[in-house]
Amino acid sequence: MIHWLRGPDDPLPATGLALPLGSDAPGLLAAGGHPTPQRLAEAYSRGIFPWYSEGQPVLWWSPDPRMVLLTPEFRLSRSLRKTVRRFAADARCELRIDTAFRRVITACAQTPREGQDGTWIVPEMIEAYCEWHALGHAHSVETWIDSELVGGLYGIGIGRMFFGESMFAHRTDASKIAFAALVCFCREHQVPMIDCQQHTSHLASMGARELRRTEFEARLSRSLGEPPILDWTYDLSMWRHLDDAAAQRPDQDPGQ
Template identity: 70%
Template structure:
């Protein structure tokens, strides 16, 4: 039986107690509770995240293995490089960070997903992450063309750890451009690891891979306690980092 969280005083269990890979819900750790910024901070600090449907209670997950993206392993294909370079050179095309967080998370909730008839980004989750955004913990990386938001992603940040959540695109490759911008931003800020939670073919195509939960937790504990990112803005000069790995002299403590 997984534990039920009755209130804010109930703590999340140790992630090692999540249901095993051969169970009906591998990675499920707990259920119940409320989506408050305090609960979300506790969860992400342990590598736990909420994922549930409209007719379900809040479900808390810690999968094993864990899908991650080591920033220096980002797979920049020739076609994506051309797309990004063309975007960067085009007037009225720009990347913004936190231009309209609510619009981004709402668009992610509405984006169709292969094999899914609904969304796990339910209204309660949108409101909770927007409240957390007001406290500076969540951010959006946005692709804008001619003054229109055409793609983007949202993420959680604790210390020097970035947790990627979801993406959307209204134009071809708009979400990939936003992800490439996130990689450049992470390189500029000395962040070498992006959590991707669960494996998808799309993330694997960009260079994401699975690692054991124990390895993820070791990396997480060091990064969570590192100096936080204090400048959440995107400078076009960051595109120059697209083909370069993270500077080995940066602040990130490594895997």
Template identity: 60%
Template sequence: MIDWLDDASLEFPPSHRALGPDTDAPGLLAAGGTLTPERLAAAYRRGIFPWYGPGQPPLWWAPDPRMVLKTADFKLSRSLRKTVQRFAATPGCEIRIDHDRAAVLRACASTPREGQDGTWIVPELQAAYVAWPAMHSVETWVDGELVGGLYGVNLGRMFYGESMFMRRTDASKIALCALVCLCREFDIPWIDCQQNTRHLASLGGAEVARNVFEAHLAAHAGAATPGPWTYHPDHWHRLLTST
């Protein structure tokens, strides 16, 4: 059995009570609770995140192990390096930060996901994230058109990646490269990726045990939050010369 959250409290059960690997929902910790920026902040500081579908109550997860991308270990392949170089040198191509967070959320919600029926980025979740200043979008723009991007959460020296989308080839990868640049500039050593995928592993992502992840959060998520979240073209040069 999992806990049902009480709206009168922002407390979560300890993560060791999450369902185990031999269950139908490994990592599921709790359900319920009104989705608000305050509840999201309380969850993320504990390494807990919401993930549920239309018609379901909020479901809260704390998986073990956890997929993370250590920004120092980011793998910039030869082909992706060339893509970034072309993008950086082409007039009309630019990275924007938080220019249209709601549009990025809507685009991520409408992007089909392998093995998923529908979206977990339901309207009430979109509304809660847009109202939360800790949520940031990294956006790929070409000639005034939003062609790709990602969104996630920054707390202290920690970034939690949530979802990405693309409308042109490699547009989401370009946004991820920009995010890595920003995290390096802000001394953010880990990007939380939640679940293991082949794509993330190819970019340098790796699994860590939940207790290791939680120890990292304790050391980094409570630090002073860097900012402002702005992007400068010089960041590309530093990425290309240091990766």
């Protein structure tokens, strides 16, 4: 039975009530309501996120297992590592945070994706996250070349936790560069985990893995209890975290 939210004060149910694996919609927890900043804050602080399409009610999810990237486990292929280093060393290239949030989330909504018809980032979601961005919780990580926005991602920062939402690229590897920069930023600020929500082979190739919901929520609770990040700017010195010893796991093929 899916819980329907009847009003803004109707709380989201316990995550253990989400539909299980093997059901028609594994992880679906509740439906209804609106993605206001207040509702989003309630949801994300409990590891719940909205995901729905145009014409549907707001659907709230808590999947089990949960795809996450533990930031010490991030890894890059040799070729992508070289690409990121070239970007970092090129004076024409910039990595920025929060200078074009609406443009980033809109590009995430509008950029065609292979095998995907339409988008879950509907206009209501764009406005809600833009409002949350103005309140300091939604953030964009942006790749710029010759003063042109060519890729990026957006997500949510609460305490010492980052929840990744979506990314886009208008040039080859532009979103991957933004993701590498996000990891460097998280390492700089002792953010131990990035929520990736659902399993994809692309995320797995960079070190992301699944956690049981109980473990995810325990880690989440610890991260949310830490002081929030106050300075959301990217400094060139943060690229040094690409070379952290943990970035290259021992089992990684050195020829990749």
